[in-house]
Amino acid sequence: MEKKLNRAWALIIGTVLIALAILIGQSSAQADSSVASIKERGVLKVALSPDYPPFEFQSKAGGQSEDAGIDIQVAQKIAKDLGVKLQIMNMSFASVLVAVEIGKADLAIGGINPTPARRQNVAFSDYYYNGGQVFLLTKEGAKQLKKASQLSGKTIGAQSSSLQYKLAKDKYTDSKVVGMDKSSDLVLALKGKKIDAMGIEKPVAEAYIENDHSLTMIPADYNLSADETGAAIAAAKGNDELINEVNKSINEIKSQNLMKTYLKNAAHKLKDTTANTSMLHYWQYFLNGLLYTLYISVWAIIGGMILGAILSLMKMSAWKVLNWPAVSFIEVVRGTPIMVQILLVYFGLGLLINIPALTAGIIAVTLNSAAYVAEIIRGGINAVNKGQFEAAQSLGLSKKDQYRFVIFPQAIKNIWPALGNEFISIIKESSIVSIIGVTDLVYELNIVKADTYRGVAPIVVVMVIYFIVTFGLGRLLGHFERKMKYGN
Known part of the structure; x- marks a missing residue:
């Protein structure tokens, strides 16, 4: 009995020490992402998940592997305006906001919608892009599902922790909503008939359809405003100075209509990347x-x-x-x-x-x-x-x-x-x-x-x-x- 109590106390003490280490460290995380600190070290650290074309993906054009996509160009613009170099930190989508929240990264980008729940933990910039919401289907499945309202009672897939997952859970209450970390896994599940439809942003769906002719899409029926579906950039809570600098870059992107160029560049690199898809x-x-x-x-x-x-x-x-x-x-x-x-x-x-x-x-x-x-x-x-x-x-x-x-x-x-x-x-x-x-x-x-x-x-x-x-x-x-x- 005494041995079991000792083990229980040891477990409790170990867990408390870990929690204290996190709390102590978290109090000093914010300062590292200040504009002054970023300029002093000469590097802007941006967290993203490079598996969401055309927003971010790894291009193999010219035999060299590099991060590419709409969001990469937006991040490059911000870094250039700050007068620093850009450092991309690749990780899973579920981790990018955590990286910003604790100061591991300065910014997080990746088609992120600033939901009220997310705003409680991180700060967001103005919207820099809004592509709209659709459902990706197989052409075979589209014969039965011609409009979004017919998804009631069906199985819907969406990327975990994404806006699409929340929207599907809220609207299609009688449907089964499946979350996965990777969009490519969801597409595989869709083609394998594990799910009936996949909630996704329109530019991403268009990229999949362009490269896989067995897929198609139908418009979503969420009736949302641009503010509810737009993509924004995340920074640490309270880091208003960095958010203001990001907003300046976003305003220039909008005023100079640079997003059109970014989309064209992303499409070009994506086409080069998918020119040869053999495993060899x-x-x-x-x-x-x-x-x-x-x-x-x-x-x-x-x-x-x-x-x-x-x-x-x-x-x-x-x-x-x-x-x-x-x-x-x-x-x-x-x-x-x-x-x-x-x-x-x-x-x-x-x-x-x-x-x-x-x-x-x-x-x-x-x-x-x-x-x-x-x-x-x-x-x-x-x-x-x-x-x-x-x-x-x-x-x-x-x-x-x-x-x-x-x-x-x-x-x-x-x-x-x-x-x-x-x-x-x-x-x-x-x-x-x-x-x-x-x-x-x-x-x-x-x-x-x-x-x-x-x-x-x-x-x-x-x-x-x-x-x-x-x-x-x-x-x-x-x-x-x-x-x-x-x-x-």
Whole structure:
């Protein structure tokens, strides 16, 4: 009973410390995004999700990969007017406003509608674009669904946390509304008949239809004003000075009719990008993603083993000053999703220390692995026969040498299969780092899907790559397991 209470207290203390770290860091986040600070460092940091053509996407025109689209040009205009360079921070759409709210990015852009709920947490500029709302359908589905009012009772898809998702939930109360992080996944669901229609902005729908002739669209029937559907740029709450500078740039875009040019440029780059949509054409994307995945996995395996061994010994210690932190850490990590941990390290710890996305991803995956490795090692040590401890003591070995020469070698044999499974899991679970913009295999998968308008082919390629890597690692681990088993 006492042990359970100690564990519960350790878990509570660990959770409170994490919450305090976030609150302390959040109080200092705003100052970094002031206009003076931006000009001093010479860089404007803009968060976006590059999987929403023609607003933002990754162009492969000329063999070089670069961020392109309407929003990229708007951001470039703002940076130029401020007299600084533009730094694009790619991440999932659900994370862009969080990045601005805590000061990780100066601005967030991406066809974002300033809803009342969003205005409570961030400040918004004037509207810079309004494309209108439509529903994307397959041509086959359009034979039965000729107007939006017929969607009642149907399954509607929309990007999670988007205006389209909220509009569909509010209006079509008797319909099932499905949210997904990526528009390309929704289109795949639409073509696979998992959803009947997809709520989306008109320019995005037109881009999909241009590149996939099996799709069509119908107007939405929301009857909304421009203020309710327009796209604006987000900054930290209270950062009125930066918002004023952004509004100056937006006013120039409107007065000089630059949006027409931006649309034309985006369409041109999108056409070049989709000229060749074969998976072979994107081999560099997949190779780059594989290298990052392996890089993250190797460091996480090494770090997880070292930290896991330390945590296991701390947890087995009779000293509470060592035992409690280890128990707290292990319970918190094992009791929370790895995606939440990655967001916490990047956005939470990033409040105190400026951590790049790749470093944050490695740290989070390493910490997650260490908690599981610690329990694997502890179980392996406890599985060693007590007689082995007594025999080592009778030989006059020190505590350190007992573990080094007698206990650990036997424990390794016991835990090797479980460790092997953990190593393979790290490779697969590291895919979640794509949510903060780390260019691993899953990140590149989403980029290729958005660029090529092909849903299944990129998924198959990435699945094959993961299988080859994990299958090869499994065989290698099995080889060493057999050598340890037979002693040769």
